Amino acid sequence: MxxxxxxxxxxxxxxxxxxxxxxxxxxxxxxxxxxxxxxxxxxxxxxxxxxxxxxxxxxxxxxxxxxxxxxxxxxxxxxxxxxxxxxxxxxxxxxxxxxxxxxxxxxxxxxxxxxxxxxxxxxxxxxxxxxxxxxxYRNGVYVDALGVVHPVVDQDGGNRLNQLRQSVAHAAADGRVRRSSPLRKISLPRLEREIQLRLAAGQPLDEEMQVLAGLQRIRYVLVYPDTGDLVLAGPAGDWTLDRENRLVGSDSGRPVVQLDDLIVILRHVLNSRDGEFGCSITPTAEETVALVRGLSVCDGGFTVEMELQESPAEPVRSLKDQMN
Known part of the structure; x- marks a missing residue:
């Protein structure tokens, strides 16, 4: 033994x-x-x-x-x-x-x-x-005054980490985390604790954690002041890669909420002055020139609004072609 x-x-x-x-x-x-x-x-x-x-x-x-x-x-x-x-x-x-x-x-x-x-x-x-x-002094086994040997605390070989992972995902090992749910709850403090423990143990994050158990939309943010818990809740389900290599819901086709994106957003909201964020769609110089040329065809751009009202399909199609 x-x-x-x-x-x-x-x-x-x-x-x-x-x-x-x-x-x-x-x-x-x-x-x-x-x-x-x-x-x-x-x-x-x-x-x-x-x-x-x-x-x-x-x-x-x-x-x-x-x-x-x-x-x-x-x-x-x-x-x-x-x-x-x-x-x-x-x-x-x-x-x-x-x-x-x-x-x-x-x-x-x-x-x-x-x-x-x-x-x-x-x-x-x-x-x-x-x-x-x-x-x-150096020794191997400690024995107290009563002659009782005190063993080290039981090392469960990772079972505790597995239990934490299951509690984060709110699912057992039978794969229920991939089942569709109208309201799946994700505890952020538990998720943070699991991440800390895995990083300290040199273990990678599993896929369920990276996609927040298939969460597709954050519908509710539940705050529990008594326990200090903060829970995200929303529809969730199985996930897969689409043709553009994006993680989406297998049934809905909606993008899933990913852990790294959530971290980036939270950091921005906490560190920025107004908490706002967005992105710009900036055309290239060639596309801008093509757009200006396309507008110049419509009498210097003054008749574009009227043409769109009378026959919107053709002008819009022409501008799309100019902008690729």
């Missing part, structure tokens, strides 16, 4: 009996991080107040990455609700120190040591003249 090894790099020298342990939940949480007890630390983080929950999950994810457990760190970061803090945590956890020779994680525990010495009986450490000491 394969055992998951937790690389622990911090050892606490026993403090004298006269040293009073620092009360409070933060001290215990710091000890759990330092000793690599990520499972109880996760449980404690989930029970923390909302204002502290994501901060603790971020600390756990960084500690897991430093201990050489990138998948566990990715799963922990994925459970964070604050998208900004999640992005910061993934960025800090994506480039852990390189592993040392011999299979050791080579992690830097200076931040954990600083956290411990500042929260656990801060006046008793040797740096301030106390008898307590803390140092790094």
């Amino acid at each position: 394969a055992l998951a090894l937790v690389v622990c790099g911090v050892a606490l020298a026993s403090l004298p009996a006269s040293a009073d342990p620092a009360p409070g939940d933060d001290a215990l949480f710091a000890e759990q991080l330092a000793s690599g007890e990520f499972a109880p630390a996760l449980s404690r983080a989930e029970q923390a107040p909302p204002a502290q929950r994501d901060a603790r999950l971020g600390a756990i994810a960084r500690a897991q990455a430093a201990a050489g457990e990138p998948r566990a760190a990715l799963a922990t970061a994925g459970s964070m609700r604050d998208d900004v803090l999640r992005s910061q945590t993934l960025s800090e956890s994506s480039s852990p120190p390189p592993a040392a020779r011999g299979g050791a994680a080579g992690a830097d525990f200076s931040s954990l040591i600083e956290l411990i010495t500042s929260t656990v009986a801060p006046t008793t450490w040797d740096e301030v003249g106390g008898p307590g000491a803390i140092k790094e």
Whole structure:
């Protein structure tokens, strides 16, 4: 049976009996991080107040990455609700120190040591003249005072990412995401979280994400202030490439809403002064000259309106020919 090894790099020298342990939940949480007890630390983080929950999950994810457990760190970061803090945590956890020779994680525990010495009986450490000491050491398996081996948090090999993808697409693995729906809902925060996790794991975005699960038109924008959710809703269905190599609905022929286009529009609206955008159809110089020549045939352009009213087909056809 394969055992998951937790690389622990911090050892606490026993403090004298006269040293009073620092009360409070933060001290215990710091000890759990330092000793690599990520499972109880996760449980404690989930029970923390909302204002502290994501901060603790971020600390756990960084500690897991430093201990050489990138998948566990990715799963922990994925459970964070604050998208900004999640992005910061993934960025800090994506480039852990390189592993040392011999299979050791080579992690830097200076931040954990600083956290411990500042929260656990801060006046008793040797740096301030106390008898307590803390140092790094290399090991393979952590066993606590009761002789209990603490395994690393279960690594599901990508199942969590698959669950997130399914929740974004609002469909199971039976292909329902390609079925026609009069009102398909796409959660932007969930989509953003999935993108962050996939990029952090070095995985590409799947086709369902790139076409927003076949969304053909944004009919509603649903805002949920209590949960912070922002949902796009509209008709959707299966998609295919048309003759001009454009992604369109298989049944309707309408262009599908693509993720990169949505990002460009959102960035423009957020960063521009008025939020307006558009495109110009500018003819070439040759086409402009041809248009002027075509208008000059109609008495200098003064009789074009009358001719269009009497027989619109021929003048319009002539101008189209001039403009190609």
